[in-house]
Amino acid sequence: MSIVTRSRQIFSIVQKSDKNARLYSSISANGPSEPVISSSILGNQPTSSIPPPPESAEAGSVGGKPWSFLKLTSIAALTGGVATAGYATYAYTLEEVDEKTKAFRKSAKLPDGIDLSSFDNFQAMLKSASMAVPAKLIELYLELRASTEEHVRGFTEPSSEMLLPDLHPLEQHVFTLVLDLNETLLYSDWKRDRGWRTFKRPGVDDFLERLAQFYEIVVYSDQQSMYVDPVVDRLDEKHCIRYRLSRAATRYQDGKHYRDLSKLNRDPSRVLYVSGNALESCLQSENCVPIKPWKCEAEDTTLLDLLPFLEYVARHNPADIRPVLASYQGRDIAKEFIERSKEHQRRRQEQKPQGRLWRF
Structure with missing residues (x-):
């Protein structure tokens, strides 16, 4: 074979290699238009070791624990309050409940002219604030019970304290x-x-x-x-x-x-x-x-x-x-x-x- 013929073959091989290189470069830059891996091949591949991100429900359960505790505490407090009110209604008269809780309700009120610069006064304010809600609930209970008893008395008591006029x-x-x-x-x-x-x-x-x-x-x-x-x-x-x-x-x-x-x-x-x-x-x-x-x-x-x-x-x-x-x-x-x-x-x-x- 002559030198001219061998030179043409080498030039054609180099030209094909150059075309393949440009084709590979264009695919890598623009990405494939169709999936490269089929679903059948994907089923045979090993599972990735990277864990999936946590789901939203699992993420909410972390923040739900304090909320569940708060609900249980509220239900327990409400049940205890209703039970206490029921026992007080059964065991004591309205006047007795008022007398027994008078000191507690009075202690829940802040004294006039309190100076917050004093640490003792600040402690007294915190104590009074913590007792304010129970005191208000007791006052609400007394008002509701007084109103209910007054309403019931209209059906159970005689219509008047003096059913007959004065005797001549x-x-x-x-x-x-x-x-x-x-x-x-x-x-x-x-x-x-x-x-x-x-x-x-x-x-x-x-x-x-x-x-x-x-x-x-x-x-x-x-x-x-x-x-x-x-x-x-x-x-x-x-x-x-x-x-x-x-x-x-x-x-x-x-x-x-x-x-x-x-x-x-x-x-x-x-x-x-x-x-x-x-x-x-x-x-x-x-x-x-x-x-x-x-x-x-x-x-x-x-x-x-x-x-x-x-x-x-x-x-x-x-x-x-x-x-x-x-x-x-x-x-x-x-x-x-x-x-x-x-x-x-x-x-x-x-x-x-x-x-x-x-x-x-």
């Missing part, structure tokens, strides 16, 4: 006879074919008319006034009953409506309460005159049997009726009074001196 000065010696309505003066019955019907107890008209001469008569019921007023209007056509007291005048306690005779604005030594359920419906048992409850028995004479005793009390005017009633405790007053009256008459006959015997 000329009637200060008169006894007050309080009569229950249902099962004492009358009986209400309901049946499907006729609805409600009200029956008068035998002798009730004579009972009211005769005792109105001696007593101030008051009807006291635990029914609503819309029921009491029309019934009494028909019962008392001769206007022997002076006053009517309905449910609003009772004291609601332990699920029952009680008659509270202490709210009548009358001397308790001169009050008698006659009822078929006297001891179960009245808060002052020492003023009670229990009688048999009436359930529509046609031959009942309870009211008429009681007349002699009540008339005797009115005429003899004892200084205090309560010891008199206590002497009849556990007995039928009407029957016991008749027995005592007979015994008294017998003794008077025995003590009566014999008259002088005259002979004609």
